[in-house]
Amino acid sequence: MSELRQVVAVLYIGIGSLRERYTTAFVIVIGMACVVGVLTSMLSLTAGMAAAYLRPRDAARAIVWADHAVFDQSLSLKPEDVATVLDTPGIAKAPDGTLLADAEFTMDTLPVEGYAAGSLKVDGLGPAGVALRPEFKIVSGRTFRPGARELLVGVGAARKFRLAVGSQIRLRDGAWPVVGVFSCGSDIIESHLVGDAVTLMAARRASGFAHVLVQLASVDAYPAFQNWLIRNPALSVFVERTTDYDRRALGVHAAFFTGMAYVISAIMALGALFAVLKIMYGAVRARTREIGTLRAIGFGAAPVALSILLEAALLAAIGALIGAVLAWILFDGRDIWVWGAFKLHIPPSLWLLGLAWGVSTAVLGGLLPALRAGRLTPVEALRSE
Amino acid sequence: MKLFPLAWAALWRNPTDSLLLIAGLSVGFALFGAMIAVNAAYQRAIDDLRMDRLIVSCAFDCGAIPIGYREQLARIPHVTAVAGQMWIGEHEEDARQPITVMFVDEAMHSAWPEFPMSAADWRALAVSPSGIFLTRKAAVRRHFHIGDSVAMYSGRDGTADGTGIWNFTVLGFIPDLPGWESASEGPDWNRDTIVGNLRYMQNWGRPDESSFVTVMRVAVDHPESARAVCREIEARYTNANPALRCVPARDDAQELADANINMRQISLGIATAGLFMILFLCANGIAESVRERLREFGTLKALGFGDGRIATLVVLETAIPTLLAAVIGGAIALAINVVVARLVTLGAINMPDLPLSPSTFGLALAAALAVALLSALAPLYRLRRIDVASAVAGR
Numbered sequence: 001m002s003e004l005r006q007v008v009a010v011l012y013i014g015i016g017s018l019r020e021r022y023t024t025a026f027v028i029v030i031g032m033a034c035v036v037g038v039l040t041s042m043l044s045l046t047a048g049m050a051a052a053y054l055r056p057r058d059a060a061r062a063i064v065w066a067d068h069a070v071f072d073q074s075l076s077l078k079p080e081d082v083a084t085v086l087d088t089p090g091i092a093k094a095p096d097g098t099l100l101a102d103a104e105f106t107m108d109t110l111p112v113e114g115y116a117a118g119s120l121k122v123d124g125l126g127p128a129g130v131a132l133r134p135e136f137k138i139v140s141g142r143t144f145r146p147g148a149r150e151l152l153v154g155v156g157a158a159r160k161f162r163l164a165v166g167s168q169i170r171l172r173d174g175a176w177p178v179v180g181v182f183s184c185g186s187d188i189i190e191s192h193l194v195g196d197a198v199t200l201m202a203a204r205r206a207s208g209f210a211h212v213l214v215q216l217a218s219v220d221a222y223p224a225f226q227n228w229l230i231r232n233p234a235l236s237v238f239v240e241r242t243t244d245y246d247r248r249a250l251g252v253h254a255a256f257f258t259g260m261a262y263v264i265s266a267i268m269a270l271g272a273l274f275a276v277l278k279i280m281y282g283a284v285r286a287r288t289r290e291i292g293t294l295r296a297i298g299f300g301a302a303p304v305a306l307s308i309l310l311e312a313a314l315l316a317a318i319g320a321l322i323g324a325v326l327a328w329i330l331f332d333g334r335d336i337w338v339w340g341a342f343k344l345h346i347p348p349s350l351w352l353l354g355l356a357w358g359v360s361t362a363v364l365g366g367l368l369p370a371l372r373a374g375r376l377t378p379v380e381a382l383r384s385e
Numbered sequence: 386m387k388l389f390p391l392a393w394a395a396l397w398r399n400p401t402d403s404l405l406l407i408a409g410l411s412v413g414f415a416l417f418g419a420m421i422a423v424n425a426a427y428q429r430a431i432d433d434l435r436m437d438r439l440i441v442s443c444a445f446d447c448g449a450i451p452i453g454y455r456e457q458l459a460r461i462p463h464v465t466a467v468a469g470q471m472w473i474g475e476h477e478e479d480a481r482q483p484i485t486v487m488f489v490d491e492a493m494h495s496a497w498p499e500f501p502m503s504a505a506d507w508r509a510l511a512v513s514p515s516g517i518f519l520t521r522k523a524a525v526r527r528h529f530h531i532g533d534s535v536a537m538y539s540g541r542d543g544t545a546d547g548t549g550i551w552n553f554t555v556l557g558f559i560p561d562l563p564g565w566e567s568a569s570e571g572p573d574w575n576r577d578t579i580v581g582n583l584r585y586m587q588n589w590g591r592p593d594e595s596s597f598v599t600v601m602r603v604a605v606d607h608p609e610s611a612r613a614v615c616r617e618i619e620a621r622y623t624n625a626n627p628a629l630r631c632v633p634a635r636d637d638a639q640e641l642a643d644a645n646i647n648m649r650q651i652s653l654g655i656a657t658a659g660l661f662m663i664l665f666l667c668a669n670g671i672a673e674s675v676r677e678r679l680r681e682f683g684t685l686k687a688l689g690f691g692d693g694r695i696a697t698l699v700v701l702e703t704a705i706p707t708l709l710a711a712v713i714g715g716a717i718a719l720a721i722n723v724v725v726a727r728l729v730t731l732g733a734i735n736m737p738d739l740p741l742s743p744s745t746f747g748l749a750l751a752a753a754l755a756v757a758l759l760s761a762l763a764p765l766y767r768l769r770r771i772d773v774a775s776a777v778a779g780r
Contacts, residue, residue: 027669034658041654045646110444110630116640117442117630172445172628204445256734257646264655267416268662274409275666278402282673338646 006303007310010294014287014311021286024279025315031272032319032362033326036354038268040327042261043350046254048342052188053250054243060092060219061132063245064212064229067236075105075208077237084235085212088228090221094131100215102128104197107204110170112161119339120161122151122171123189124197124209132213135185141165142180146196149173149203152180154190156341169193173203188249191340213242253338269361276365280312284373291373292381305374312366313359320358324351388694392701395674406670407706407713413663414714418749419721420656422739427649430737431642434634436608438497439615441601444628449597454622454629455492458603461617463610466495469598471586473551475539482527484537486517486553486579488586496602501560502580509556514585516556522730523577524558531555544589551589553581561738603631612636648736660752663707668760671703675764682768683776696765703757711753715746 018025064085066076077085082103092100105124111117127146130136144150149171153163158181168175176195184190201207216225226239240248284291291304324346331344396403441458443450450469458467470493474485493500494507502510502518510516519529529535537551544551562578587595605614615631622629632640642649675682682695690698722739729736 023669023672027665030665031662034662038655038658042651108445111632111640114640114643116637116644117632119640119644256736259734264416264420267412267419268659271409271412271416271659271662271666274405274412275662278405278409278666279669281401281405337644339644 003300003303006299007306010299010304010307011310011314013290013294014283014307015314017287017290021283024282028272028276028279028312028315028362029319029322031275032316032358033323035265035268035272035361036320036323036358037327038323039261039265039357040324040346040350040354041331042264043258043353044327044331044344044346045336045338045342046258046261047347047350048336048345049254049338050250051345051347052186052340052342053246053253055185055187055246058215059241059243060216060221061242062214062216062222062225063240063242064214065210065238065240066208067238075206075210077103077209077211079103079207079209081235081237082209082212084232085214085229085237088214088225090216090225090228092215092217094128098128100128100132101212102126102132102197103209103212104129105201105208105210106192107200109193115161119337120157120193121191122169122193122195122200124200125194126197129194129197129213132215133184133187133189135183135187137183138180139183140181141178143182144179144195147199148196149176149199150179151176151193151195152182153178153193154341155181155183156190157192159335160191160337160341163193171200171203172205176203186343188340191337265357269357273361273365276312276316276362277368280308280366280369281372283311284308284369284376287373288376288381291376292378295376295381296378301374304376305370308370308373309363309366312362312370316358316362317355320355323358324354327354388698388701392698392705395678395702396705398674398678402670403706406666407710409666410663410707410710411713411717413659413666414711414749414753415717415721416659416714417656417663417752418715418718418745419739420652420659421745421748422718422722423652423736424649424656425742425745426737426739427642427652431635431638434638435499436611436633436635437605438499438634439603439605439611439618439631440634440637441603441618441629441631442599444619444622444630449594449599450601450627450629452596452598454601455490457621458601458618461614461621463605463607463614464603465606466492466604468492468496468602469583470600470602471583471594471598473539473543473586473590474537475543475549476537478536478538480538484527484535484579485577486537486551486581488581488583490583490598493602496604498604501562506557506559510580510582513554513556514582514588515551515553516582517553518557518559518580519555520561520578521558522561523579524555525730526577526732529555531557543591545592546589551585608633660756663710663752664756664759667703667707667756668763670706671699671760672764674702675699675768679771679776683771683773686771686773687777692769695768696761699765699768700757700761703761704754707753707757707760708750711749715749718745718749 066081086099086101094100103126106121107124108118109120109122112120130143138152139155144152151169153167157163163178165178165180167178169178178193182190182194214225216222222241229235229237229239294304295301328346332346334344336342336344441450452469455467455469458464468490470487470489472485472487474483476482477484491507491511494502494504506518510518517535519527533555535553535555537553539549539551541547541549543549559580583598603614605611611633615633618629618631685695725734725736725739728734729738
């Protein structure tokens, strides 16, 4: 009999005997379900954030910040700096000849009852703001008119703060009506309100911008664009591709939590590993005579050991799948607010990670019992009680 | 106690199994203890803040409140003290080392008496306007010593003389503030608490900023007055320039926690999953042990052991490893907390200190006992129903 067939045969016998050992098998399954359930549930948050921040974007898009002010709350980019940035060669133009670049900023509104200050933000967009975001579309109402005190609300913010067309947002110069609801392909901007930058700036009584968003003529235009700005003695700015900015922003919000998810899952996996060790040792002990008989009729040590490992891996895989399914049922698609609206997401990669996590824990835990089973000689095995 | 040697002997009947069981349970309890500590830490970060301390800021992120508002606010009924604070910063001499100084006025020790500076510290700050106090964690992170001179650069237009350089002397260190900062660090802001004298900022900073503060701290006479006083402040300043927003410090912390990742809920969920794992592992261990020793239990019954004594023996057999594991797990959780505290001090992670209090240990032990009792239920039911003759005969 080939070694592979021997492995299958021993595994088949082992699985058949699970009926007598169902409680111990159950412990591996439940343990792995807990480990993988916790891992996938926690990572569903960062996967949801990554889906919002790291959407496929045009690599020819760049963002220009005032030096030392590389996040949205700053207003350090003066209008004259913006004019210089817009003069930089390499910026793409719309069919009507206007530049595809926009000076923008983000400001806080009065906190919504029960939410922290800064939870609800307003973005000031310029004339090219919408053209720079191809996914931007009005889902109800209409868009704001330049120069008018009107706002649009993103679908995420609308859901979270129960805002709709007709809602009033209090800004410094009075109440601004919400005239439309927009979506933007799950971009983080869906968690904000947007309005005309110049009008908002007058209401804010401030003259600075946070950044200039730029569509370059081509991906290759970026190095020259960056050099031109950095070497311009009249400017003190920092330039990066929007894809780099997205990664940076995700890192700020999700790095700690992702690390925590892995550390906690590793601790849980260690506990599960001890459980697998104990249970598989018990399984080898319970099947000692059976293993002895198999070895006596010609089964090799390696197929016996491998079948023990496979049994542990199979039980762990079932547990991992149960954990991932439970996490998916409970969390996938659920709305969550972490300084912005996200949807918890369990993508196929997370299912695979959970499965690999559970199976590798079980294989590690089953290794020593498998070696013990492989080393059993037929004589000592058959003599055991 | 007479049953203890029997239970102990039963536990070590199979040393490998018992050690693996205790190891698995210890890891489970370590996780449970650490998660309970995380939960308590985030809750304490809110509970430590008081309702009768109000935070008053610009309603529309102007970032500058006229210092003259201080006297007006002090005249509002139930207000007992008002103080101003202002943050200025950019970087130390080394441009890669960001620094932010929180300048406070002399009324701060009345408006925020819980702020961990002693009367002597306040006096020292009053007589040395360019002095600063740092929290202990900040001092460790920055390698500062008492008496050190520290230069801060805040941009050329940041000071009256146009150099943008501020010179400070480290006067001392203060205990770390409760809670944590959930805001992101950036070049303009970092979370180290460094306290300076507002008078220095007024004399050395930009003249147009000298009569402004970022935030007013207001103390009220009773926690029950807090929300009413806040409403009164917002109503009085609704049409002022700038309009004001007021929130009690505890409400502010609660809202901040709710806007962020809900660590209290998550830690409870993980602790529950950990406890669930412990329960299954423990129940399986005792069920296996009883199944393998049915003859022994039959003999004990034949010798006159009643159901009560048998039950006590089984519970004891379950309780010994779980209690041992709870103690070992508690010690591991303590070690985890020490590592986390060190990482927080070094600035590698940002979360509140994890206090592993006696109550956390007590909770772990109580959980261990509850798990032991629950795990023993099924084997006990089986033992009550065994037929002594069949058990002794090994059938």
